[in-house]
Amino acid sequence: MDYFLAVQAFNRIVETGSFVKAAAQLNLHPNVVTKLVQTLESHLRVKLLNRTTRRVTLTSEGGVYHERMSRVMDQWLEVESEIAVSHAAPRGKVRVDMGTTIATHLVIPALPDFHARYPHVKIDIGASDRTADLATEGIDCVIRGGTLQDSALIARRLGSLEFVTCAAPAYLSAHEELTHPAQIEQGHTLVRYFFTSSGKPSTIAFSRDGERVTVEGDYVVAVNDSNAFLAAGIAGLGLIHTLRFMAQPHIDAGLLVPVLEDWSADANTISVVYMPNRHLSVRVRAFVDWLVELFKNHPQVLP
Known part of the structure; x- marks a missing residue:
C-alpha cells in the first residue's frame, strides 16, 4: 500500500465530501481512491468512513484519525517543501x-x-x-x-x-447637495450592490467626530458585479460607494465626483x-x- 497516498486520499475525501472530487484533485481514477481507502481501513482494522449513494460521513474513529493525520501530513509536506524549495524552481x-x-x-x-x-x-x-x-x-x-x-x-x-462615495456630474446637478449621510435616505438614489450568495444588499456606514450613520437608501438599479456597479454610477443611475482605486481614474477624468469627503467609511x-x-x-x-x-x-x- 502507498500509505502516504492513501492518507492523502482519505483527507481529501473528508475535505470535499466526495470520492469523485477527491480523485479529481489528486488526478486519480475514483476506483483507485476507493481502493486506497479500503486498503487503509483494512490496515487499521477500523471503518473510517460511512458511505451512501448521497453522502460520505466520518465514523468516530475516522474523526480522530483525520484530526491527527491532517496535522501529520501537513508537517510531512512542509518539511519536504522546505527542502525542495532550495533545489527546484516552482512549477x-x-x-x-x-x-x-x-x-x-x-x-x-x-x-x-x-x-x-x-x-x-x-x-x-x-x-x-x-x-x-x-x-x-x-x-x-x-x-x-x-x-x-x-x-x-x-x-x-x-x-x-479605501472607499469613496461619488456620482456622475449629471446626477449631482439634478439632486440636492449632500452634506450629511442621512440625506441619502431623503431624495437621493443609490446604485445598490447585492451579494450573489445571499441576495442581501450592502449598506454603507459613515463616521465623523464620533458620530456613525448607516444608510441603505432607495435605488432604481441593483447589481451583483463590481464592474457593473461602477458602470451604473458613471451612467448617472445614482450614488455609488466603491473602492477608491477603482473609481479614481474616472474621478480624474471628470466622469465621477466624490461627495461626503469629510465623512469616513471603514477601509x-x-x-x-x-x-x-x-x-x-x-x-x-x-x-x-x-x-x-x-x-x-x-x-x-x-x-
Missing part, C-alpha cells in the same frame, strides 16, 4: 479565486512580473464576486475582503483598500486565504509571497 498550476475588481485592476496587470520570476508556474484565476469554497472546489487560495468568517481557514493580510481589509490542512506547495507559496509584495508596494493599498 505547475496554482488555482486562485478573487473578485473581478481585484483581478482586473490589481493582480492581472502585474502578472507579467510573476511570470518573469516563475516562468514554469501557470495561474488559473476564477474572477467573480461570489465566495468560492476552497475545500470542495480544489482551490489553492483565495483573495477575500472584509472579516474572515470561517475561523478554520488561515488568512495572510495583504493590506486594506476593506484584504487577505489571501488558504486551508490549514492543505499544505502550501512551492508554487503556491511563491504566488502568495508575490501577492504580499505586490499589495505592499501598490500606491492604492493601505498598510
Whole structure:
C-alpha cells in the first residue's frame, strides 16, 4: 500500500465530501481512491468512513484519525517543501479565486512580473464576486475582503483598500447637495450592490467626530458585479460607494465626483486565504509571497 497516498486520499475525501472530487484533485481514477481507502481501513482494522449513494460521513474513529493525520501530513509536506524549495524552481498550476475588481485592476496587470520570476508556474484565476469554497472546489487560495468568517481557514493580510462615495456630474446637478449621510435616505438614489450568495444588499456606514450613520437608501438599479456597479454610477443611475482605486481614474477624468469627503467609511481589509490542512506547495507559496509584495508596494493599498 502507498500509505502516504492513501492518507492523502482519505483527507481529501473528508475535505470535499466526495470520492469523485477527491480523485479529481489528486488526478486519480475514483476506483483507485476507493481502493486506497479500503486498503487503509483494512490496515487499521477500523471503518473510517460511512458511505451512501448521497453522502460520505466520518465514523468516530475516522474523526480522530483525520484530526491527527491532517496535522501529520501537513508537517510531512512542509518539511519536504522546505527542502525542495532550495533545489527546484516552482512549477505547475496554482488555482486562485478573487473578485473581478481585484483581478482586473490589481493582480492581472502585474502578472507579467510573476511570470518573469516563475516562468514554469501557470495561474488559473476564477474572477467573480461570489465566495468560492476552497475545500470542495480544489482551490489553492483565495483573495477575500472584509472579516474572515470561517475561523478554520488561515488568512495572510495583504493590506486594506479605501472607499469613496461619488456620482456622475449629471446626477449631482439634478439632486440636492449632500452634506450629511442621512440625506441619502431623503431624495437621493443609490446604485445598490447585492451579494450573489445571499441576495442581501450592502449598506454603507459613515463616521465623523464620533458620530456613525448607516444608510441603505432607495435605488432604481441593483447589481451583483463590481464592474457593473461602477458602470451604473458613471451612467448617472445614482450614488455609488466603491473602492477608491477603482473609481479614481474616472474621478480624474471628470466622469465621477466624490461627495461626503469629510465623512469616513471603514477601509476593506484584504487577505489571501488558504486551508490549514492543505499544505502550501512551492508554487503556491511563491504566488502568495508575490501577492504580499505586490499589495505592499501598490500606491492604492493601505498598510
